[in-house]
Amino acid sequence: MSVAVRFAPSPTGLLHVGNLRLALVNWLFARNAGGSFLLRLDDTDEERSRPEYAEAIERDLAWMGLTWDRFARESDRYGRYDEAAAMLRAAGRLYPCYETAEELGLRRASQVSQGRPPLYDRAALRLTDADRARLEVEGRRPHWRFLLEHRPVEWDDLVRGHQRFAGADLSDPVLIREDGRPLYTLTSVVDDADFAISHVIRGEDHVANTAVQIQIWQALGADVPGFAHLPLLTDAGGQGLSKRLGSLSIGSLRDDDGVEPMALASLLAKLGTSDAIEPRATLDALVAEFDMGKVSRATPKFDPEDLKRLNAKLLHLTPFDAVRGRLEAMGLAGVDAGFWEAVRPNLARLSEVADWWAVTHAPVAPVVEDAGFLAEAAGLLPDEPWDAGTWGAWTAAVKARTGRKGKELFLPLRKALTGLEHGPELKLLLPLIGRARALKRLAGETA
Structure with missing residues (x-):
């Protein structure tokens, strides 16, 4: 079986690092197996989906180098979902329900107060044709639920191991809204089946959805894919991430924080695994190292400080070309x-x-704390041409003349020459500054 995976974000907000981690793991899994990667925009939530968010998703993935082999939008496939719904109705697996949201809320609250799980009680199945006609005359429009079979649902998860759900513990899911719009639980299954997705890799918040959706795949006569449910990424404080809140968005990390894509990829690829987190120069290196068996069930935490350190380390290893x-x-x-x-x-x-x-x-305002010392140092500044050895020869002469050494010698010179207390080695900077500019700065002039 050829490997085919998908990343299926909803364009209702900006991608954050948790979303990107799922995209990256899917992409690495596919590339490691020589398979394909589908980008699918789950945009049937027309009230909250925005073109600018869809564009941002594509931009963020392209910036990371996560190229896709296939592309789809759910909003282009409503006819296909209608066909699937008609098939389920004909099979007796999709039934109309007329309860309002308020009625369902009261029913759930009553079940919880009695210590029972808040499962739909299938009251709609007891309605007669006359009951349904009366409700529709009153102006009610049905939503449609999938009739689950009360049998165990099992699968071997690539991260969580063997999973088993008792069918009687699951609630018949709503697949079609009152306005006729299909919901994620149906559209995702239809898309995965039509695009021959071999492995669904997503967050562990979808485990219960998977138990339900397996029965939908089977009812549609489709092959059930393999699954891997990853622990959800949290921030450094253990809080969940949110697209709508803009938590650690990819755009802000790229545009505001100056993060290198491979620094972010190196971190996200290894978070929650048994591998050490070290910078990798290319995605190909991460592909070669990828192993789903190394993904832990423990909750991984994303600390921006770790990313900053990795970003710096990556730049320190990056060649000029x-x-x-x-x-x-x-x-x-x-x-x-x-x-x-x-x-x-x-x-x-x-x-x-x-x-x-x-x-x-460019002109720099020198920091002058001891003009006399700087004047003596300026008098010993050698003629050009300069190289990496000039700084050592000059400071040795200054040390011999003034008796200064260590920080007392070097820091006043650094402050005068750069206006800063820290920075690159002055043996490398001094030839770049040049003698004329250095003399002016040692004299306290902006140059």
Whole structure:
């Protein structure tokens, strides 16, 4: 059997890291097996679905490099869902119900107060034709429920192991709303069957849905796929993530926080697994290492601080050729491999290259705390040309003249030359700053 998976977000909000983790795991699973990846927009919630969210989903996946082999929108497939519903009605597996939301709420509350599970009691099955006609004359329109068989439902989950649900413990799900619109429980099954999805990989919040949907697959005469239900990602404090709240959205991580896509992919691919979390330069490396058997049932936590550290570590390992084009797009065409090697160890995000370019090529206001010391140092500044050995030779001469050493020697020079207390090694920065600019800064002039 060829592997085919799908990522099926609803375009009702921005993707957050929890959504992206599911997309990534699906993609890695497919690529590792030489299979296909379907992007399907589950957009039948017409009140909340938005074109801008659909566009953002595609943009976020493309930024991560998660290319899709096939694409579908549920809003293009209403006719197919009507066909499936008609098939279930003809088989006696779809029946009309006329209770209002308020009536169902009261019934559930009564069941809970009596210590019983809030399952639908199938009252609609006891209605006569006359009862249904009377209700429709009153203006009621039916919603349609799937008639579950009261038998065990079992499957072997790739993450959770063997799963078993007693059919009598499940409630007949609503598949069609009063306005005739199909709901996720039906549309997802029809789509997975039509697109020959071999494995449904989704969050553990869908485990009970799976028990119900397996019977729908079977009632439609479709092959039941394999399943993997992943523990849901939480934030560092253990709180759940939400698209509508914008929790850790991919757009904010990319545009506001300057996160590298491979830093995020490296973290999300390994969270909740037995593998160490280390930066990977390519998705191909993650594909080669992927193993669903390493996914734990424990709840993984996403800590932005971990992502920041991984992002910096990735940049520190990135060769110049991999960022040349991006730097040119940022207006930093003058940056060469030597400059990149000088500043790379101090980067937390790529945009910081511009800051160090300004330190070496734009006017900087020096921090002068001991003008006399800086004047002595300026007098010992060697003539150009300079190289990586100039800083060592110069500071050795300053140390011999002034008796200063360690922080007392180096920090005043750094502050004067860069206006900062920290940064890349000055043996690398000093040749980039140049003698003329260095003399002016040591004299306290903005240069």
